[in-house]
Amino acid sequence: MATSLRKANWFLKLFAWRYIPLIGFCSPKIVRMDEKTVEITMPHKWRTKNHLGSIYFGALAIGADLAGAFSVFSKAKDRGVNANFAFKDVNGQFLKRPEGTVHFTSYDGDIIDQMIDESLASGERINKPVSVVVTCPSKHGDEAMATFTLTLSIKAKAKKPKS
Numbered sequence: 001m002a003t004s005l006r007k008a009n010w011f012l013k014l015f016a017w018r019y020i021p022l023i024g025f026c027s028p029k030i031v032r033m034d035e036k037t038v039e040i041t042m043p044h045k046w047r048t049k050n051h052l053g054s055i056y057f058g059a060l061a062i063g064a065d066l067a068g069a070f071s072v073f074s075k076a077k078d079r080g081v082n083a084n085f086a087f088k089d090v091n092g093q094f095l096k097r098p099e100g101t102v103h104f105t106s107y108d109g110d111i112i113d114q115m116i117d118e119s120l121a122s123g124e125r126i127n128k129p130v131s132v133v134v135t136c137p138s139k140h141g142d143e144a145m146a147t148f149t150l151t152l153s154i155k156a157k158a159k160k161p162k163s
Contacts, residue, residue: 003074008033012070026059028066036109038071044100054097061090064132064148067104071112072154081156083116088127088151098145100138106130112152119156127153 003011008030016024026048032039040063042048048059069085076083108130115126134146 003033003077005030005033008070008074011073012066015073023062023066026062028063030070031103032105033071033074034109035113037105037107038067038109039103039105040067040070042102042104044098044102052097054099055102057094060092060094060098060102060134060146061148063102063104063134064090064092064146064150067106067132068108068130068148068150068152071106071109072116072152075109075112075116076156079116080159081116081120082159083119083154083156085152085154088153090151091149093147094145095147096136096140096143096145098134098136098139100136102145103135103137104132105135106132112154115152115154116156119154120158123157125153125155127151 026042028040028042031041042059042063048055050056072083072085111128111130115128119126129149130152132148133144135142136145
């Protein structure tokens with residue numbers, strides 16, 4: 001991907017505070033982004049913890065949303081297309097209590113590329129599941145704390161040339 005991590009994080013902050021302040025409130029940060037993978041961290045602080053001291057369900061949903069969709073922003077920008085997207089449904093499996101900084105990782109960049117290609121070719125909205133794994137490396141290494149499957153819905157259009 002052509003977008004640097006610094007620019008991606010700047011865009012994430014701008015987008016969050018402009019359109020969805022709750023994202024900004026949770027202080028997510030992109031730590032890895034390439035053609036196939038997006039990894040976002042979220043701190044374990046008073047803003048994201050529940051009464052049991054683990055990351056709150058709502059904060060986990062925000063992180064899964066970002067990890068599952070941020071590459072759509074970047075890939076659409078790199079390709080010069082407009083991609084409107086939303087999530088149609090979500091399935092979450094909560095396996096352990098994440099009691100430290102969490103990492104949300106999606107390896108579905110290839111699926112998102114296919115979805116954009118298919119939507120551009122057909123002009124239709126394309127729906128496919130994307131997966132996000134939540135880990136807490138400081139406490140449990142690479143062991144999954146939660147997994148999410150989100151149905152991503154994308155409709156892509158070529159940008160109109162500027163006159």
